[in-house]
Amino acid sequence: MIKPQLDIPLLTKQFNETLILAILVDGKKHGYQLALEIEEKSGGLFRFNHGTLYPILHRLEKEKLIRGAWKQEGPKRQRKYYTLTSAGKKYLAVHVAQWREFFTQFFNIAGVIEG
Amino acid sequence: MIKPQLDIPLLTKQFNETLILAILVDGKKHGYQLALEIEEKSGGLFRFNHGTLYPILHRLEKEKLIRGAWKQEGPKRQRKYYTLTSAGKKYLAVHVAQWREFFTQFFNIAGVIEG
DNA sequence: ATAGATATAAAGATCATCTATATATTTATT
DNA sequence: AATAAATATATAGATGATCTTTATATCTAT
Numbered sequence: 001m002i003k004p005q006l007d008i009p010l011l012t013k014q015f016n017e018t019l020i021l022a023i024l025v026d027g028k029k030h031g032y033q034l035a036l037e038i039e040e041k042s043g044g045l046f047r048f049n050h051g052t053l054y055p056i057l058h059r060l061e062k063e064k065l066i067r068g069a070w071k072q073e074g075p076k077r078q079r080k081y082y083t084l085t086s087a088g089k090k091y092l093a094v095h096v097a098q099w100r101e102f103f104t105q106f107f108n109i110a111g112v113i114e115g
Numbered sequence: 116m117i118k119p120q121l122d123i124p125l126l127t128k129q130f131n132e133t134l135i136l137a138i139l140v141d142g143k144k145h146g147y148q149l150a151l152e153i154e155e156k157s158g159g160l161f162r163f164n165h166g167t168l169y170p171i172l173h174r175l176e177k178e179k180l181i182r183g184a185w186k187q188e189g190p191k192r193q194r195k196y197y198t199l200t201s202a203g204k205k206y207l208a209v210h211v212a213q214w215r216e217f218f219t220q221f222f223n224i225a226g227v228i229e230g
Numbered sequence: 231a232t233a234g235a236t237a238t239a240a241a242g243a244t245c246a247t248c249t250a251t252a253t254a255t256t257t258a259t260t
Numbered sequence: 261a262a263t264a265a266a267t268a269t270a271t272a273g274a275t276g277a278t279c280t281t282t283a284t285a286t287c288t289a290t
Contacts, residue, residue, distance in 0.1 A: 012127050013246060022225040032268050042220040052247055054270060077255055096225045103218045105157040110137040110211050128277060147237050167278055169239060192286055194237070
């Protein structure tokens with residue numbers, strides 16, 4: 001069995017995707033709202049540039065991990081609300097577990113600095 | 116006060132650097148040995164391509180976070196051994212703490228999937 | 231003598247984010 | 261009524277760190 005290489009750019013992509021999917025667990029949200037919630041809930045640590053966020057949302061939608069639907073909000077305003085698909089829930093569960101393992105191994109090595 | 120943006124490429128760079136510095140805490144090592152230890156200690160999860168590892172070592176050396184010294188090993192073989200500098204130790208402490216906060220916030224959001 | 235493992239190095243390709251810009255609506259201010 | 265600021269989505273192009281590939285050389289086992 002060939003062990004997969006640590007593909008950091010891929011991991012960071014998955015990190016962002018996991019974060020966005022996780023925020024969508026408790027109901028549908030539009031992009032801007034989603035970015036604000038991630039920032040709030042992380043104490044200001046995680047922030048998405050709009051130029052980063054929207055392409056990721058489009059990618060997730062294309063991969064059918066989320067489903068987007070335009071909704072009339074005011075007399076003219078359109079907002080696109082996203083919901084998790086069942087594939088998205090599955091992806092989320094798998095990747096949260098992977099990240100848990102990832103962090104465990106990291107502190108297994110880097111934890112030596114403290115105590 | 117302007118909050119810094121989440122700069123993922125920068126974070127992954129710092130992740131790799133932190134991992135390498137952490138492995139050097141318990142004594143000097145040469146590049147190849149360092150890569151093997153990271154792989155072993157992480158249960159095969161973290162692997163560095165050589166084309167990734169050596170540029171990082173050169174960068175860390177240039178930034179004086181590690182110090183490299185060539186050492187005659189066999190009759191002809193040269194190996195470059197790296198040791199942590201005091202600046203490197205400081206960098207390591209700061210970044211391990213940052214990663215701990217990072218992971219805490221991540222699971223604060225993504226932990227909802229379990230339990 | 232040869233092959234495979236060990237060891238370091240660097241050039242160029244890849245690819246996801248980041249910066250900057252564009253467009254439009256809603257709300258608050260004057 | 262006019263203007264500014266906040267809200268909201270979108271995309272093109274620049275950036276930059278890793279990844280792939282290739283080069284070079286030594287040591288060990290067969």
